[in-house]
Amino acid sequence: GNSVTQMEGPVTLSEEAFLTINCTYTATGYPSLFWYVQYPGEGLQLLLKATKADDKGSNKGFEATYRKETTSFHLEKGSVQVSDSAVYFCALITNFGNEKLTFGTGTRLTIIP
Amino acid sequence: NAGVMQNPRHLVRRRGQEARLRCSPMKGHSHVYWYRQLPEEGLKFMVYLQKENIIDESGMPKERFSAEFPKEGPSILRIQQVVRGDSAAYFCASSPDSLYEQYFGPGTRLTVT
Numbered sequence: 001g002n003s004v005t006q007m008e009g010p011v012t013l014s015e016e017a018f019l020t021i022n023c024t025y026t027a028t029g030y031p032s033l034f035w036y037v038q039y040p041g042e043g044l045q046l047l048l049k050a051t052k053a054d055d056k057g058s059n060k061g062f063e064a065t066y067r068k069e070t071t072s073f074h075l076e077k078g079s080v081q082v083s084d085s086a087v088y089f090c091a092l093i094t095n096f097g098n099e100k101l102t103f104g105t106g107t108r109l110t111i112i113p
Numbered sequence: 114n115a116g117v118m119q120n121p122r123h124l125v126r127r128r129g130q131e132a133r134l135r136c137s138p139m140k141g142h143s144h145v146y147w148y149r150q151l152p153e154e155g156l157k158f159m160v161y162l163q164k165e166n167i168i169d170e171s172g173m174p175k176e177r178f179s180a181e182f183p184k185e186g187p188s189i190l191r192i193q194q195v196v197r198g199d200s201a202a203y204f205c206a207s208s209p210d211s212l213y214e215q216y217f218g219p220g221t222r223l224t225v226t
Contacts, residue, residue, distance in 0.1 A: 004155070036217070038196065043119075043218045044206075045217070046214055049214075053220040094119065099161070101206075101215065103148075
């Protein structure tokens with residue numbers, strides 16, 4: 001079956017630090033990969049996505065590259081801000097047309113001024 | 114365009130009572146998905162519905178849980194005779210088509226006492 005393993009939290013960083021949140025996956029077929037973000041009291045928002053190997057998704061300074069050889073989709077940001085404090089979820093879909101998202105457990109990120 | 118609406122945001126039920134969770138998809142969206150997040154776990158797919166049809170309920174517990182998405186009105190996730198293990202956050206997502214991204218609501222946090 002499909003599964004997503006992501007870096008356990010919580011993660012606490014100082015403002016302007018470099019961020020990496022690791023995500024690896026196991027899937028049948030060729031999955032599409034996603035990062036979702038959940039700010040306090042809100043629903044999940046799609047942060048970025050990649051649909052095939054070597055694709056790079058990017059948004060709001062965040063990036064993640066679809067690495068088929070290492071089955072990974074690590075989230076990175078060069079300089080985090082306090083406003084980036086949230087819970088980040090890595091997820092995948094293996095079959096567009098029957099969109100069951102498979103999620104990781106989430107990583108809580110706190111940025112200290 | 115309002116986002117996905119879920120209500121109530123918080124719901125407390127005693128063991129044995131019924132819980133009804135409502136989800137109003139975004140305007141123009143006819144596909145609805147329900148996910149459950151147990152404490153310290155990732156979101157898990159429960160059911161996928163289109164208007165008046167259940168497309169995939171492979172993630173739904175076989176007993177006490179049911180879902181509907183009528184022609185008019187919100188989608189309803191119903192849990193009969195709740196038990197403590199049902200305490201979780203329940204998220205709804207919608208999309209205009211099965212090939213599109215899913216947009217998530219803020220979730221309903223169910224607590225069973």
